[in-house]
Amino acid sequence: MKILIFAAAALALSTSAIAQEAPVIKARTMVKLADGTRVGVIDRVLKNEDGTAGSVQIIYKGRFVTIPASTLSAGEKGLVTSLTSADLKKL
Numbered sequence: 001m002k003i004l005i006f007a008a009a010a011l012a013l014s015t016s017a018i019a020q021e022a023p024v025i026k027a028r029t030m031v032k033l034a035d036g037t038r039v040g041v042i043d044r045v046l047k048n049e050d051g052t053a054g055s056v057q058i059i060y061k062g063r064f065v066t067i068p069a070s071t072l073s074a075g076e077k078g079l080v081t082s083l084t085s086a087d088l089k090k091l
Contacts, residue, residue: 023074025053030078031067033085039067042079065091 031039040058046066048054053069071082083091 023072023079025056025069025072025079031056031058031072032075032078032080034080034082037085039081039088045069060088060091067091 025042025045027042027045029042031042033039040060042056042058043064044057045053046055046057055066055068056072057064057066059065065088067081067083067088072079073082074080
């Protein structure tokens with residue numbers, strides 16, 4: 001019985017880890033930096049040939065920037081990018 005409970009707990013942890021790896025990326029979602037600074041709201045999601053999100057466009061400091069979807073992860077309220085503000089200025 002203990003083995004069954006352990007296996008169920010391990011399965012629950014592994015499925016929650018998978019869910020965290022694939023954040024829901026959709027328009028009108030807030031994007032923030034790791035320190036909590038707001039970057040902007042997703043205006044458009046650009047999809048790959050297979051239909052998955054490849055990048056997103058936001059308005060950052062008065063201009064459109066394209067952020068790779070691979071840099072986004074789920075945050076408390078919206079998405080968090082692994083890019084820094086210096087990286088965003090280069091886009």
